[in-house]
Amino acid sequence: MQQISNYINGQLVPPLSGNYLENLNPAEGKVYSFLPDSDERDVEAAAVAAQAAFLSWSQMPLAKRAAILLKIADLIDRDLEGLALAESVDQGKPVKLAKSVDIPRASANMRFFATASMHVAAESHLMEDEAINYTTRTPVGVAGCISPWNLPLYLFTWKIAPALASGCTVVAKPSELTPMTAFLFSKLCMEAGLPSGVLNIVHGLGKKVGQAIVEHPMIPAISFTGGTVTGKTIAATAAPMFKKLSLELGGKNPNIIFADCDFEEALSTSINSSFSNQGEICLCGSRILVERSLYDRFVSEFVKRTRALAVGDPLNEATRLGALVSEGHMQKVLSYIELAKQEGGTIACGGERVKVDGRCASGYFVAPIVITALPQSCRTNQEEIFGPVVTIMPFDAEEEVIAYANSTAYGLSATIWTNNLKRAHRVAHHLKSGIIWINCWLLRDLRTPFGGMKQSGVGREGGWEAMRFFTEAKNVCVKL
Numbered sequence: 479m480q481q482i483s484n485y486i487n488g489q490l491v492p493p494l495s496g497n498y499l500e501n502l503n504p505a506e507g508k509v510y511s512f513l514p515d516s517d518e519r520d521v522e523a524a525a526v527a528a529q530a531a532f533l534s535w536s537q538m539p540l541a542k543r544a545a546i547l548l549k550i551a552d553l554i555d556r557d558l559e560g561l562a563l564a565e566s567v568d569q570g571k572p573v574k575l576a577k578s579v580d581i582p583r584a585s586a587n588m589r590f591f592a593t594a595s596m597h598v599a600a601e602s603h604l605m606e607d608e609a610i611n612y613t614t615r616t617p618v619g620v621a622g623c624i625s626p627w628n629l630p631l632y633l634f635t636w637k638i639a640p641a642l643a644s645g646c647t648v649v650a651k652p653s654e655l656t657p658m659t660a661f662l663f664s665k666l667c668m669e670a671g672l673p674s675g676v677l678n679i680v681h682g683l684g685k686k687v688g689q690a691i692v693e694h695p696m697i698p699a700i701s702f703t704g705g706t707v708t709g710k711t712i713a714a715t716a717a718p719m720f721k722k723l724s725l726e727l728g729g730k731n732p733n734i735i736f737a738d739c740d741f742e743e744a745l746s747t748s749i750n751s752s753f754s755n756q757g758e759i760c761l762c763g764s765r766i767l768v769e770r771s772l773y774d775r776f777v778s779e780f781v782k783r784t785r786a787l788a789v790g791d792p793l794n795e796a797t798r799l800g801a802l803v804s805e806g807h808m809q810k811v812l813s814y815i816e817l818a819k820q821e822g823g824t825i826a827c828g829g830e831r832v833k834v835d836g837r838c839a840s841g842y843f844v845a846p847i848v849i850t851a852l853p854q855s856c857r858t859n860q861e862e863i864f865g866p867v868v869t870i871m872p873f874d875a876e877e878e879v880i881a882y883a884n885s886t887a888y889g890l891s892a893t894i895w896t897n898n899l900k901r902a903h904r905v906a907h908h909l910k911s912g913i914i915w916i917n918c919w920l921l922r923d924l925r926t927p928f929g930g931m932k933q934s935g936v937g938r939e940g941g942w943e944a945m946r947f948f949t950e951a952k953n954v955c956v957k958l
C-alpha cells in the first residue's frame with residue numbers, strides 16, 4: 479500500500495516518529511494509503527529548512543522565481559489525469575469535477591501568482607518640496623499555510639502560490655483527510671527544480687502539526703482555510719504572538735431568487751450551487767430564498783431535478799455527487815436531517831444513505847436533501863452543515879430577504895437572481911457578504927479580493943490582497 483512522505487528541505491522523508499495514519503478512500507470506506515503522523519519535531523525541521531532557504535529565494539531575480547512556479551503549473555497540466563484521479567479517490571468527489579475544475583484551477587493559481595509577482599509596482603508619495611516617501615514591500619519570511627479537505631490541491635495552491643511568488647518560503651499542512659495531491663505536488667516541485675527548503679509539506683493531524691505551525695516562533699504569518707471553530711483556536715494562539723493572520727472560514731450562504739429572474743438559469747445554477755462537490759464547498763448556497771409568487775413552481779422543479787441527480791461511484795463520468803469525505807462527516811450531515819425534522823421542517827427529498835453496488839458498497843453516499851418549512855432563526859438555517867443539504871424558504875419583500883440573508887453569524891458569499899438591474903445592485907449593496915454573484919455562481923477572477931465578513935473570516939485572499947498579505951510594507955521618508 480502506498481506510503482505518503484513529508485517534503486522537507488527538498489527531500490521526501492518519513493515522519494520523525496516513524497508513525498503513520500490511515501488514509502481512507504471514502505467511496506469505498508477502505509484504507510488505501512498511509513500518511514505521516516508528524517509532530518512538532520517535523521514542523522521544527524521544516525521551519526529550519528524554510529528559514530535557511532529564505533534569503534536566496536527572496537533575493538532570486540523575479541523572472542527566475544516565476545519561471546520555476548510556471549514550470550510547476552505546466553507539470554500540473556501535464557499530470558491532470560493522474561492528479562484528478564488521486565483527488566477523486568482521496569476526497570470522494572466526482573473525477574469529472576476534479577478534472578474540469580479542481581486541478582485546472584490549481585495550475586491557474588500557480589500561473590496567476592507567478593506572473594502577478596512580476597507586475598507589482600512600488601509606491602511613492604511626494605510631499606511637495608519637503609520630502610519624498612517611498613514604500614517597499616518585502617516578503618514576511620516563512621509563511622505557514624494550512625488548508626482543508628474539500629478542494630485539496632486547489633486551496634493548497636491558492637495559499638502557497640502567492641506566498642512563494644511574494645518571496646516567502648513556506649511550511650504547509652494539507653488536511654489529514656486528503657493528503658495525496660499535496661504529496662504528488664511535492665514530487666512536481668522537485669521535478670521543476672524548486673530549491674530545497676522553499677516549500678515544505680508536513681502531513682498529519684491539525685491538533686499536532688497545524689498547531690505546531692501556528693505556534694512556531696520562526697513563522698510570522700499564517701494563512702488558514704477551514705472551519706470557524708478551528709479558526710478561533712488559531713486566532714487565539716497567533717494573536718498574542720502578533721502574527722499576521724488570514725482566516726478563510728465557514729459560510730451559510732443565501733441564494734436569493736426574485737420572481738423576475740431567468741427561471742431556467744436560476745434553477746439549473748442553483749442545483750450546482752447547492753450540490754456541487756456534494757455541497758462541500760464553502761461557497762455553496764445552502765439557504766435558497768425564493769420570492770413567494772415563484773416559490774411553489776421553484777420548489778417543485780428543484781425537487782424534481784434534485785431527485786434526478788446521479789449519486790454514485792466518483793470514477794463514473796456520469797456521477798454528479800460522489801461520496802462524503804468521511805464517515806464522521808456523513809454522520810454529522812445526517813444528524814442535521816434529524817435536527818431539521820425536530821425543528822418542524824419538511825424533508826422534500828433525500829436524506830437517506832445511498833447504497834452503491836460493487837466496489838463502492840461501503841462508501842459514504844447520501845441522497846441530496848431539500849428541506850422546506852423552516853424558520854430562518856432555527857439551527858438548521860443558522861449553522862454550517864457543509865454537505866448536500868439545502869433549505870428553501872419563501873419571502874415577500876426585498877427588505878425582508880435582505881434581513882434573512884444577513885441573519886446568520888456568517889458572511890462569506892451570496893447569490894442574487896433578478897433581471898431588475900437597480901434591485902440587483904441595491905440588494906448586493908446591503909448584503910453582508912464578502913463575495914456576491916448576480917445571475918451566476920462560482921465565477922472566479924483571480925484579481926479580485928476573496929474572503930468573508932463576520933465569522934466567515936478575517937483578511938482577504940486573491941490578487942494583490944494575497945501578495946500584500948505575504949509582504950510587509952516599509953516606508954522611507956527622505957528630506958529633500
Ligand code: NDP
Pocket residue numbers: 624625626627628633651652653654655682683684685687688689690692703704705706708709711712726727728729759760761862864890930934935
Ligand atoms: P478544519 O477547520 O477542520 O481543518 C482545516 C485545516 O486545519 C486542516 O488541515 C486541519 O487539520 C487543520 N487544523 C485543525 N485543527 C487545527 C489547529 N488547532 N491548529 C492548526 N490547524 C488545525 O476544516 P475542514 O478541513 O473540515 O474544512 C471544512 C471547513 O473549511 C468548512 O467550514 C468550510 O466552510 C471551510 N472552508 C472555507 C473556505 C473559505 O474560503 N472561506 C473554503 C473552503 C472551506 P486536520 O484535517 O488534521 O484536522
